[in-house]
Amino acid sequence: MDDNNRNLILATVLSFLVVVLWYTLFAPPPPATAPAPEAVATAPGTAAPAPDGTTTTTAATPGLDAPSSDPSANAERVTIATPSLSGSISLAGGRIDDLLLTSYRETLDENSPHVRLLSPTFGPREPAVAAPVTPDAQPDVPPQKPYYAVYGWLPGPGVDPALVPGPATLWSLESGAELAPGAPVTLAWDNGAGQIFRRIFAVDDRYLFTITQSVENLGDAAFSAAPYGIIARHGRPDTQNFFVLHEGAVGMADGSLEELKYKAIADLDPQGMEGPAEIVQVAANGWIGFTDKYWMTTLAPAPGQGFTSVVKYAPGADIYQTEARMPLLTVEPGARTDQASYLFAGAKVVDVLRGYQETPGIQGFVDAVDWGWFFFLTKPIFSLLHWLNGMIGNVGWSIIALTVVLKLLVFPLARKSYISMARMKELQPEMEAIKERTGDDRMKFQQEVMALYKTQKVNPAAGCLPVLLQIPIFFALYKVIFVTIELRHAPWIGWIRDLSAPDPSSLLNLFGLLPWATPAPGTMLHMVALPALAIVLGISMWLQQKLNPTPTDPTQKMIFAYMPWIFMFMLGGFASGLVLYWIANNTITIIQQYWIMSSHGHRPDLFGNITSSFRRQKAADKPKK
Structure with a gap:
């Protein structure tokens, strides 16, 4: 030779x-459980679509100044029980903020805790319960950084912000007792001005929630508002920081895969009053959320539904969040409008992701797995x-x-x-x-x-x-x-x-x-x-x-x-x-x-x-x- x-x-x-x-x-070595962050100020802010289809910024939603003042700490909860998940929904904000993956454990030890995906702002509880809970009654469990999905409505032009529900709104349980496959749960909130908001939660036997937000207008005039969904992570999560692995924001926008690591999110250019943000207009098909090595939480509007995809960071509150902002809806007197979307919260099992890609048709969902440059291999x-x-x-x-x-x-x-x-x-x-x-x-x-x-x-x-x-x-x-x-x-x-x-x-x-x-x-x-x-x-x-x-x-x-x-x-x-x-x-x-x-x-x-x-x-x- x-x-x-x-x-x-x-x-x-x-x-x-x-x-x-x-x-x-x-x-880097495997991440250790981090101590709970100190009191985190300000719940995630939101932005409303303008009547012409553009996005305008509104004031931030009511803040949660500290765990002691967090309304979800003392609010009633609705239990989530499926073959793959256990947890609860807080009636404060209607937040999905307590979720365990019952098919996976932290270690090989069969007695080790189940993997916790979502955590409330006042610290996780295990198991979830469907009754009022006080901080003193919580068992001694390892603290985790708050991580949750929350939904709400933004007021249209001329609508008082107090007339739409936000992340801190206290909902009531209208129907259902426990969220399970085939057993949906409906939350309701009456704004006292003629509009009744409802949020229907449904879940399958794996990791897909269907969230239907509706508003019934019993008033004498047309009412306009825009629904949204938010996934918020308080504080930078513990990642493996391995350059061959993507951990951070991930999404699909009309066939284009978007990935942003947490450092890149914090370094984004400010967008008006948004702070560091990346805003993408999705014409018909897309999804947005956060991915870890094995787990993911993702907002997915119904296929064919256009929306505004947002990835942003709140420096003062140290909150990373992704948003799906839906177009403005106008409800005539005596009418009702519904807006359905999906929330994936679970393990990135390829067959499961491929199944959701086929039904209900979440485009490119299997690409949430980080296949890398050699994806063709x-x-x-x-x-x-x-x-x-x-x-x-x-x-x-x-x-x-x-x-x-x-x-x-x-x-x-x-x-x-x-x-x-x-x-x-x-x-x-x-x-x-x-x-x-x-x-x-x-x-x-x-x-x-x-x-x-x-x-x-x-x-x-x-x-x-x-x-x-x-x-x-x-x-x-x-x-x-x-x-x-x-x-x-x-x-x-x-x-x-x-x-x-x-x-x-x-x-x-x-x-x-x-x-x-x-x-x-x-x-x-x-x-x-x-x-x-x-x-x-x-x-x-x-x-x-x-x-x-x-x-x-x-x-x-x-x-x-x-x-x-x-x-x-x-x-x-x-x-x-x-x-x-x-x-x-x-x-x-x-x-x-x-x-x-x-x-x-x-x-x-x-x-x-x-x-x-x-x-x-x-x-x-x-x-x-």
Whole structure:
């Protein structure tokens, strides 16, 4: 292999090494539960559409100065109980602000708390109740930052703001007792001036709420108002801060995916009285909300409904929020108008998102999963892995089966590369002899090496193909394992109980034989402590390397010799599912290369040494002394 091609391979591998090193050294540890923020002032502000369809700013809605003055702290609550969710709705503002995901727990411990998605401003309660609650009666649970969905109406021109309900309005329960699939709940509020507002909550058995806001005009004159929905997060949430993962605002606007991280939201340009804000007019189809790694809360107007999508930040109150502002509605005397929309609050399960994309038709909803730049690979790889898991029933074995399928798909392209590498391996003694004969004359060395390649009909560039094919597949699978909730807490065998997390074993305690704890998975010390999968990976890389041509340059030879062991240490902090894929990939590659080399008369031993018909022929052609 000439120096140019070898340098190409070296540059590719070293670039990959740099990326892996960045992932390993700079990936932040899992976020810890943050203390409750101090009293947060001001409920989220809103903006009303003007009669001509533009947006004008109105005064902020009534503030919630502190947890003690928050009306939702003492308001009655309506219980939410579905197969996937539990929580409650506060009659103060009609807020969905207490929500647990009952299908998911914080840790692998079966007794660990369920994942909490939404939290009220006065601190979460668990379980939710349908009776008045005082702060003194709340159980001692870990505090979380307030995070909730709230709906309301904005007054039209000439309408007193006191005549429309806002985030602090106290609603009454008109019908229903508990929100469950097939059992909607209706809240009502009479403004005392002839208008009765109602809010109907319905929920399915997964994560989709249908919220219908209505106003009945019993007055003598037309009444105009504009409905809205808000998702508010008080304080910057605890994120993983990993540059390959998007956490923040996410939305779709007429087929265009919009993403903003929390820092970018705070740095937005001010929009009039809005403060830092991004305002987008959606013509027909869209949604807007906040996404975490695995969870999401999203406002989705009915398909075909135009609205104003807003992402903004209130610096003084430290509130991040997304809004869906609907057009102004005018209700004639004796008439009633209804405005339906959807709220997704739950886990980003791909099949669930795809189902909502089909029915009720939330456009591009499956793209809420952060598929990344290699979406054209991550999506089909996930689909194939998901299908295999449905057939096999174990994600670990499905990853191995996926590796087999991928290797079979690229084998026709890789076959010539493996043959070329086998021939290159065979020519190593000849190349060493040329190097000894030419000494420091690199020009002559290159000329004689190229002549040898031409005589033996070897293409040195073909050996680059397996490396180039593996890198995008590796990154795509890394993305799938890292961002999809389907692999969260997915077990394989034995001690591997979560393929999305690093291998918890460690050489420091002889993989559990010695009676002391191991470093926490994902930490630098755990990486150095060598988990079992990392050791197997290093050995498999070393064995595969023995079948490849050895560089003639001493520096390159040293780098390649150390690379399996460097990767062994560095990948100890990677998700065990990804390490499992790499081990399977190396093993299959070794089998393929061994078979191809043997079929061409170059049968290698365990250390890659070969005795071929070509060598025997060369030996026979040498003149006898």
